[in-house]
Amino acid sequence: SIETGIDGWLRYAALPADISSQYRRFSSIFVSENIKTSPVYTAGKEVQDGLRRILGQEVGISFEIDSNHTSAVIISTIDTSPTTLSTAQVPKLKEDGFWLNTQAENDCIHIIGQNERGALYGAFEYLMRLAQGNFEPVTAANNPSAPIRWVNQWDNLDGSIERGYGGLSIFFRDGEVVEDMTRVAQFARLLSSVRLNAVVVNNVNANPKLFSKTNLEGLRRIADTMRPWGLRIGISLYFDSPREFGGLPTSDPLDPDVNNWWTDITAKLYEKVPDLIGYTIKANSEGQPGPLTYNRTLADGANMFARALKPYGDGVVMYRAFVYNHHLDESKWSNDRANAAVEYFKDLDDQFDDNVIVQIKWGPIDFQVREPPSPLLANLRKTKVAIEFQVAQEYLGQQSHFVYMAPLWKEVLDFDMRIDGKPSAIRDIVSGERLNWSRSGYTTVLNIGSDNTWIGHHLSLSNLYAYGRMTWDPLSDPTSIIQDWTRLTFSLNKTVVDTVTKISMESWPTYENYSGNLGIQTLCDIIYTHYGPSPGSQDGNGWGQWTRANATSIGMDRTVASGSGNTAQYPQEVAKIYENIETTPDNLLLWFHHVPYTHRLKSGKTVIQHFYDAHYEGAAHAQTFPTEWAKLKGLIDDSRFENVAFKLQYQAGHAIVWRDSVNNFYHGKCGIADEKGRVANY
Ligand code: GCW
Secondary structure (H helix, E strand, O other): OOOOOOOOOOOOOOOOHHHHOOOOOOOEEEEOOOOOOOHHHHHHHHHHHHHHHHHOOOOOEEOOOOOOOOOEEEEEEOOOOOOOOOOOOOOOOOOOOEEEEEEEHHHEEEEEEOOHHHHHHHHHHHHHHHHOOOOOOOEEEEOOOOOEEEEEEOEOOOOOEOOOOOOOOOOEEOOEEOOOOHHHHHHHHHHHHOOOOEEEOOOOOOOHHHHOHHHHHHHHHHHHHHHHHOOEEEEEEOOOHHHHOOOOOOOOOOOHHHHHHHHHHHHHHHHHOOOOOEEEEOOOOOOOOOHHHHOOOHHHHHHHHHHHHHHHOOOEEEEEOOOOOOOOOOOOOOOOHHHHHHHHHHHHOOOOOOOEEEEEEOOOOOOOOOOOOOHHHHOOOOOEEEEEEEOOOOOOOOOOOOOOOHHHHHHHHHOEOOHHHOOOEHHHHHOOOOOOOOOOEEEEEEOOOOOOOOOOOHHHHHHHHHHHHHHHOOOOOHHHHHHHHHHHHOOOOHHHHHHHHHHHHHHHHHHHHHHOOOOOOOOEOOOOOOOOEOHHHHOOOOOOOOOOOOOOEEOOOOOOOOOOOHHHHOOHHHHHHHHOOOOOOHHHHHHHOOEEOOOEOOOOOEHHHHHHHHHHHHHHHHHHHHHHHHOOEOOEOHHHHHHHHHHHHHHHHHHHHHHHHHHHHHHHHHOOOOOOOOOOOO
């Protein structure tokens, strides 16, 4: 059969008959909700579909449980659990959590959600085990690490997607919400299967035309399509809408008319989407207006939206910390974009309303191939935060190269910030545990589109799967995540699993090697595309992603002693490590220090020789990916095989372009020859 990729990791491929025949046979699927909009109902349908496809069993759904129910799958919430079913053994579940018991009495399977969404998650968990031929008995509660597990699509109303590499928007076209919701439902199914619970549907560079009558109605359709999958929608707002769209003279967040305008818009939205999860705000960022435009604080701006949402329950304002001056003067040594978030937000810590969450990019700059974690994650105590990842590979090869990001995220989440000298792993900060927050968590920039691969590269969809897995349980192991994903996406065949795992686990270090090393950032074109090598574009502009490379030395001096003082934004113990060149890890050396090209790393190599070597190594390693992949010919469907083969071949070629451009550039700068005498052929 031709595999399109639309089902992603939810193909439910039939198990070989000799395996599936060993499994028990079901008499029925009992579902506690007979309403199509309920995720419990969806769970029943999904289980029915899964049992048919994976095991070849045709099992009927019933909404009435009979007294001699044997060999049934019983799906409910804790509250709607049938009386005959003992829920006494179920421990207290967290919001969205579930209980899965495959060893229940009368040969039954119990899937019990803390809420309706949880029941659906439990159903997916069960099916994804079966689909991997995993018949191991399980009796366990499963709870999320954090309540906020969102994705942010950067979709524009015209159908384009900012930093989108997987086709046009599945939500919008020509200024309006699309009619056909097929892809929206398929998308919701994928998200829900990895326990993500909300989607912000439009770009943070938001267009106020979203509030037209037709579009409000369109948002209702999107929300209605997603609700049965346990997903809620949020939207991004444009700060200056009252002035630019509403005919008011100002968008001042303390102006009563402006507040009324947002109150009114919020009422209209909730009329269509009664469970709207909230607003995402990008303001005073990259030339966008915001509260500072009106001489108000960022907190004044955030709280205006928070007040508008308050009457409707649990809606939150996700206020982005991505606020910085993009006309920075590079000639001033102490100027540093990495300082911006803490400078703007730290002093506002006690000023945000309780339904405001500050949304912080994981690194201080912008989704680079390597950054230290954002110091703002350790500077807010009262203000709840969400960490922002980027499944979109904006700076990581834009889905033309493949970079599996779970290892990167894991490094960030495992990083110990040592707040007040105490263990403060970032995963425990964002879960809310470390500082006792009630609502905090995760979001990611995501750029799925109407392409059959969803995202532009079959392998890159693993990042969405991994993001879901890691937000639910940040202690998950990236290797087992990719193994599960591969079995579900491609095949249970060992060669397939091992090969995809190998390529995936090597992909980030490889890309780092041929793009930008030692914490210098992704040396791509910085002005617009963020793609392809252009090490010279980093400097000489106001964007502040500088390398400060000159004829003799390179790197950003972020020390207190002689640089921008950025290290002091980290808690003391961490600051000490980065302030000192001896204790700064090599892979962040040039992020924190400005050194001669001849500076010796802990490895004994000079900085410049490391650059040369790493680029040769990275490019050489990229050549192994198509060769590895070639082993899968005939082991997976030709359609996806060819598609990925083409992509990996392209990546291998482009890696050589990266290697030579970067090496030539630095050779030209410093004039120091490669010890190994290698020269590019052009
Ligand atoms: O990484 C940068 C992107 C912009 C984006 C911005 C942001 C939506 O290059 O395209 O704008 O970040 O996060 O707001």
